[in-house]
Amino acid sequence: MTSVKWDAVYVGSGITALTHAALIVDRNPALRVLILEQHDVPGGYATEFCRPKLGARFDCSLHKLSGMGPQGNLRALFRELGLEDKIRLFFPPTFFEVVSTVRLSLPEDARATQLCLTQMFPTEEVALGRFFAEVATYGRDGYMQFETLQGNYEPDFKQLRWAHRNLKPLTVAQALRQRFGDSRLIEILSLPSIYVGCYPEQCAYLYFLHVVYASLFMRSAYLEGGSQHLSNLLVKKLRLAGSDVRTNVDVERIEVDSDDGSQATGVVACGQLIRCSHVYVNASPEHAMRDLLPNLDALQDLRRRAREQIPANSTSTIYLLLDTRPDLIGLGSAETMVLAEAPEQAEQSRALARSSPTDAEIAENAYWVKSSFEVTNYALLSASGGNVVIVNVLDDVRHWPERKTAEYRAKKRRLVQVVLSRLFRAIPALESHVKYREVSTPRTCERYTRNKAGSGYGALVSPYAAAGVSGIAFPVGNVSFLSAWVSGSGYEATMGFARLMARSVQLSRHTVTANERAVRPTNAN
Incomplete structure (x- = not known):
């Protein structure tokens, strides 16, 4: 048991947690906060993985940052965090390019x-x-x-x-x-x-x-060095202020006052109690309700709501390394959309897949064969990462077998064959220049984040989506939720939500008094 008491502990080091922590420490330099991350790098989806022998860096999320123009909300937040002069931005001339039977570039x-x-x-x-x-x-x-x-x-x-x-x-x-x-x-x-x-x-x-x-x-911009660079800047800022970010730490539970269950007093990680005045959960509410919080009567309605919260689609991603610059062989835009050949048929096929979510043949036809998908030319955005192209297909975890099985490996090979054949039909010159490829699936997302259905986008932003845990007074005091599950998806939404929450909290040394409940956004649902 540790005798140190932190002002706040964050469960998960996603970009929302890093932003929120940096802001509250900026406003009160006496504060000491601790961020705990199960993965070996901080940042949640704002991370990368490298293949040094190939000279390649693969970004785990699209690091397109909206609101980066002079009047943009995210640009103002970067300025507030003192990061504006520590980053280099690339402003693409196109919103995205569409390829199908014709090619169309939409300006930014x-x-x-x-x-x-x-x-x-x-x-x-x-x-x-x-x-x-x-x-x-x-x-x-x-x-x-x-x-x-x-x-x-x-x-x-x-x-x-x-x-x-x-x-x-x-x-x-x-x-x-x-x-x-x-x-x-x-x-x-x-x-x-x-x-x-x-x-x-x-x-x-x-x-x-x-x-x-x-x-x-x-306006949208891309960050030189990728999303990991942004996460690293925030981590450095926190450590210089005397706070800490620890990786490879698995939080086992949120410790709650044993008398009445009304207050969180810390978290248990690696068998040790870490005491704090406030716990911020930067993880799926369902994971927190099911695995981290005690089975209190006061939480039963929220457990039900967390279970009913509809996740956004997950992604299947193909990471490609080319032997030449992508813009020299037909991929001249930062983002390219490979358009569905028959959009109405694609929508019908997705409806069928959602009604039979475990049917692999139906799902693969709907998501891989029929639907539009996105391709990012990372070499154009951040040349230091190599001639990297990343292909993202919205997908559903329910038709994927468990990892480390023959069925899973065969399905990954099928994904590559089906999706890349569509890409190469649209941009034929790419095919002969692929020298390395790697695949992540919804199961990969599940493994590293424990997000419901492996969704990197959080909750589905739809007219009929369940409300989840936001917008009501949480029964356990000193616990708040920070993530795309309550803010909406994307860097600007999640970091903007962190900024809003940080401004609504009055903090003093070893005391965290939260007024967040009064300012939760409606999240467009």
């Missing part, structure tokens, strides 16, 4: 993208004008949610009520079908839903509008 600018799409789909000109007006209006209101909660931005509340009444019940697929007639245009416009782990028939339209606004109006 709302007006230019609207004009580009109008030229390709002239009969949809009026509808496109209305869509981009919705992005500029309702997307902005969603983007400014955290600032609204802090009283720094006042939306038009009549406009806001109209959006919640008329747009909040819609999925992206429903909304775009109401506005457009061309199925190819609908699929192209819906592609940003991939960024939050959703297919268009799942994703909440109102949340989607803010994702598009964040990229096209507030």
Whole structure:
């Protein structure tokens, strides 16, 4: 048993925890916080793995950062953290490129993208004008949610009520079908839903509008050195302030006052009690409820809600190392979307897969064969990592066998064959230049994060998703949740949520008084 009492202990070192801890320590340098991570590197999904003999660095998440323009929320947060002068940013000229029977590059600018799409789909000109007006209006209101909660931005509340009444019940697929007639245009416009782990028939339209606004109006950038560089900067900042981040530490349980179960007093890790004034959980609420917290009557309703929370899709990812620069052989954009050949059939196949989630043949056809997927040219973004290209397919853990089985290994080989054959049909020159490949699956995500269904995106941001544990007073005092499961997915959402939570906490040495419950965001669900 340790006699040291920390001001706060974080279970998990995801980017939300690192950001929150850095902010509260900045505001009160006397504080000492401890972050515990089960993996051997800090950062959660904001990490990398290296293959030194190949000279390759593979990023575990898309390190595209929205809101990095001069007025962007994330840029302001970097400035507040003192990181702005410690990073190098690459601003791509394109939002993404679409490849199918035709190639289309969408500029990283709302007006230019609207004009580009109008030229390709002239009969949809009026509808496109209305869509981009919705992005500029309702997307902005969603983007400014955290600032609204802090009283720094006042939306038009009549406009806001109209959006919640008329747009909040819609999925992206429903909304775009109401506005457009061309199925190819609908699929192209819906592609940003991939960024939050959703297919268009799942994703909440109102949340989607803010994702598009964040990229096209507030600009997106990529970080030289990848997402691990950002995590490392935050870890260094914490250690210099006298706090600590420890890896390869498995938290066994959250210790709760034995008399009435009303207060958390610390955590138990590696058989030792680590005492603290507050516990922040940067992990799946279901994992915390099931494995870390005691079986208290007061938690039964929240356990049920955590079980019912729908996870966003997981990903199957193929990491490629080429023997030449990708932009020289047809992959000139930072991000390329390989478009579904028949979008309506793809949606039908996904509906069938969700109704029979363990049927491998149906699922592989739906997710690997039929649906659009995303390719990132990391060599263009961060040349120091090698000629790396990463292919991401939204997937579902339920049709994957357990790891370390013959069935699992065979399925990984099938994934590579099916997905890469589609990529090589779209960009033939790539095929002969692949010199190394590696695969991660939803089971890989499960292994390293213990996230429900292996979802790196947290909860599904859909009109029908369960509320989870946010928005109510948590029965066990001194426990708070920080992650994409309560904030929404993406760097800007998770780090912005950490900023909001940090500003709502009054801290003094060895005392943590949290007012977070009063400021939890609605999370677009």
